[in-house]
Structures are given as C-alpha cells and as structure tokens.
Amino acid sequence: MEKKIHASSFDEIIDRHWPLGVKKTRQRIEIYRVLYSAKEPLSAAQIFQALLDTKSSESYAFSTVYRNLLAFEKAGILVKNILSTEDNALYELKNETHRHYAVCLKCHRKFPISTCPLHHIAGDIEKTLPGFKVTGHQLEIYGYCPDCADISAEPAPVSLS
Amino acid sequence: MEKKIHASSFDEIIDRHWPLGVKKTRQRIEIYRVLYSAKEPLSAAQIFQALLDTKSSESYAFSTVYRNLLAFEKAGILVKNILSTEDNALYELKNETHRHYAVCLKCHRKFPISTCPLHHIAGDIEKTLPGFKVTGHQLEIYGYCPDCADISAEPAPVSLS
DNA sequence: GATGCAAATGCAAACCATTTGCATTTGCGG
DNA sequence: CCGCAAATGCAAATGGTTTGCATTTGCATC
Numbered sequence: 001m002e003k004k005i006h007a008s009s010f011d012e013i014i015d016r017h018w019p020l021g022v023k024k025t026r027q028r029i030e031i032y033r034v035l036y037s038a039k040e041p042l043s044a045a046q047i048f049q050a051l052l053d054t055k056s057s058e059s060y061a062f063s064t065v066y067r068n069l070l071a072f073e074k075a076g077i078l079v080k081n082i083l084s085t086e087d088n089a090l091y092e093l094k095n096e097t098h099r100h101y102a103v104c105l106k107c108h109r110k111f112p113i114s115t116c117p118l119h120h121i122a123g124d125i126e127k128t129l130p131g132f133k134v135t136g137h138q139l140e141i142y143g144y145c146p147d148c149a150d151i152s153a154e155p156a157p158v159s160l161s
Numbered sequence: 162m163e164k165k166i167h168a169s170s171f172d173e174i175i176d177r178h179w180p181l182g183v184k185k186t187r188q189r190i191e192i193y194r195v196l197y198s199a200k201e202p203l204s205a206a207q208i209f210q211a212l213l214d215t216k217s218s219e220s221y222a223f224s225t226v227y228r229n230l231l232a233f234e235k236a237g238i239l240v241k242n243i244l245s246t247e248d249n250a251l252y253e254l255k256n257e258t259h260r261h262y263a264v265c266l267k268c269h270r271k272f273p274i275s276t277c278p279l280h281h282i283a284g285d286i287e288k289t290l291p292g293f294k295v296t297g298h299q300l301e302i303y304g305y306c307p308d309c310a311d312i313s314a315e316p317a318p319v320s321l322s
Numbered sequence: 323g324a325t326g327c328a329a330a331t332g333c334a335a336a337c338c339a340t341t342t343g344c345a346t347t348t349g350c351g352g
Numbered sequence: 353c354c355g356c357a358a359a360t361g362c363a364a365a366t367g368g369t370t371t372g373c374a375t376t377t378g379c380a381t382c
Contacts, residue, residue, distance in 0.1 A: 131307030146292030
C-alpha cells in the first residue's frame with residue numbers, strides 16, 4: 001500500500017486482521033487490542049479489567065466483553081479454551097502460530113510449548129474413525145513448573161491422565 | 162451379611178479398586194457403580210439421574226455426588242474433564258486404559274481414539290521447559306462424526322485450533 | 323454386639339461465571 | 353445528514369457447582 005512513512009502500527013494491524021462482516025466499534029477495537037498485546041490466554045474478567053485500566057474514562061459492560069468474544073470466535077479469529085485447572089474460560093487470538101501450553105498446577109502459569117502432535121494422531125483417527133472430519137483440537141500438559149516443583153510440599157496432586 | 166458361594170462380581174471389583182482411606186458408604190458405592198458401567202465420561206447430572214433410576218427408593222443429594230466425585234479425584238481413581246463443547250464437567254474412572262476422545266461438535270458424542278501422543282511431546286517439553294515436571298495431560302479432537310458430517314448444513318463451525 | 327466420634331449426607335441457600343431482556347446508543351450504508 | 357439494524361449498558365436471570373449446618377452413618381474401640 002502506498003501508505004507508510006511510518007504510519008501507525010496498531011491501526012494497520014487492526015485493518016489487516018479485522019474480520020469481514022464484523023462491525024468496528026470502540027469496544028471491539030479495545031478488546032482486540034487487549035487480546036493482541038496479551039502474552040497468554042486471558043479470562044473475560046482479565047480482559048474487562050484491562051479495559052478499565054487503560055481507558056478508565058470510557059464505559060464498558062461485562063456483557064459486551066462476552067458478546068464480543070463470542071463474535072470474534074464466530075468470526076474465526078479467536079479461540080476459547082477451558083482448562084481443568086481454571087474455573088473460567090480463557091481467550092486467545094488465533095492469528096499467529098498455533099500453540100499449546102504446559103500449565104502449572106500450583107501457580108497456574110501457562111508455558112507455551114512448541115510442538116503440536118496433531119499430525120501424529122491424524123492418521124490414526126482416519127483409521128479408527130473413518131468419516132470423522134477433524135476441524136480442531138485442544139491439548140494441555142499439566143504438571144509443576146520449575147519454580148513450584150522444588151517446593152516439595154505439593155498439595156494433593158490430583159494427577160490427571 | 163454372609164458371603165456368596167459364587168462370590169459376586171461387582172463386590173470383588175469394588176474391593177479390588179477401592180481407594181485406601183476412603184470410607185465406603187452406600188452413596189459412594191452406587192456412584193462408583195454408575196461410573197464403572199458407563200461407556201463414556203458422564204456429567205454430574207447424568208450420574209445423579211442414574212442413581213435415581215436404579216435405586217429410586219433411596220435418597221441421594223446432588224451435593225453428595227459432587228463431593229464424592231471430588232473425593233474420588235483426590236484419591237486418584239477418577240478424572241475430571243472440561244470440554245469446550247460442554248457447559249459442564251465430565252467424569253470418568255481412571256483405572257482402565259488411558260484414553261482420549263474425538264468429540265462431535267454437532268451431536269456431542271465422544272468417540273475414543275486409541276493413540277496418545279504424549280510420548281511425542283515429552284521429549285520436546287524436556288528441552289523447551291527444563292525442570293517442568295509433567296504429571297498429566299488432556300487432549301480432545303473436535304470435528305464432525307460420520308453421521309453429522311453428511312448433513313452439510315453445519316451451523317457456524319466455530320473452528321478451534 | 324454396643325458406643326462414640328469424626329466423617330459423610332441431605333437440604334437449602336450461596337456462589338459466580340456467563341447469558342439474556344430491554345431500552346438506549348452507535349456504526350455505517352444510502 | 354438520516355435511518356435502521358446491530359451493538360451497548362445495565363440489571364436481572366440462569367445454571368452448574370459449592371457450602372453451611374443439622375442429622376445420620378461408617379467404623380474403630382471397648
């Protein structure tokens with residue numbers, strides 16, 4: 001595009017990624033901004049809080065956050081995760097590289113892992129479930145992160161798997 | 162009561178699998194029985210209903226089901242799953258072989274798949290997150306089962322991944 | 323067997339993330 | 353600049369899960 005002397009970074013990003021058929025509102029843009037700058041999946045509450053923090057002068061409703069997360073999900077630019085360790089859903093933009101996380105059962109931090117094992121199972125599914133059309137998947141690894149593994153006083157591991 | 166000659170199958174199973182330190186109550190045994198005879202992960206509501214169906218003469222409280230599912234989980238004989246497609250948790254006994262499921266986004270049926278890809282990633286995690294102690298994992302495949310894939314009128318796929 | 327006490331149960335109310343109804347505002351095509 | 357469908361804010365509803373408390377029950381002990 002002819003643009004660009006240095007041209008605004010975020011507006012361009014928005015323009016490049018904004019899903020077709022989704023109306024651009026102030027609230028949606030801010031929610032997108034929060035998600036975009038997040039380093040890990042966020043809960044609706046975290047997103048709502050972030051909105052208040054950065055633009056405390058403007059108003060936001062919790063329901064708007066939920067409705068727009070759903071809109072983003074339907075538009076295909078967002079993934080909703082539900083982890084066994086959390087009692088609420090986590091949301092993450094989908095544009096960039098596909099990732100899974102290792103979740104610490106103690107501190108609840110999420111560490112991205114680089115590999116995705118879908119290829120390894122795809123063939124098997126073809127065989128075991130002929131006709132099943134795979135559209136997505138979810139994987140989490142549970143355990144204890146280096147920081148929490150040391151302190152051996154682990155409270156009732158509740159080992160999954 | 163006096164033992165049988167033919168020694169009942171289920172009592173033996175119970176005895177063999179019952180976790181140490183968990184008090185045996187009528188309700189817990191019945192909950193175990195329901196889980197044991199289930200062919201797929203069940204919700205708390207399904208378990209509760211099954212209790213009423215089989216032993217309608219006796220009383221059961223919803224809270225007892227939840228409390229005992231938690232007790233079983235802590236005792237390490239049960240896994241709690243939260244799928245993105247369901248709005249409630251699903252529970253499954255852990256004794257038998259470790260399994261994952263392919264979940265149909267339309268009819269919500271769960272089809273067990275035979276492979277578990279953990280081995281494939283274990284090495285990678287060692288490398289990427291040295292010191293992370295893996296204790297478990299969760300994986301689901303989403304898509305459309307043969308029955309639902311045919312009927313092409315798929316409502317808003319909401320593709321995960 | 324009978325007894326006692328901690329643990330388990332039933333019931334109802336509390337919780338809390340998420341959803342929904344409705345009146346008002348806003349984006350955006352004409 | 354207008355008009356209307358779509359989006360928002362607010363508050364109330366929803367629904368799965370948890371919790372407080374009085375009562376019952378498993379089980380170890382006598």
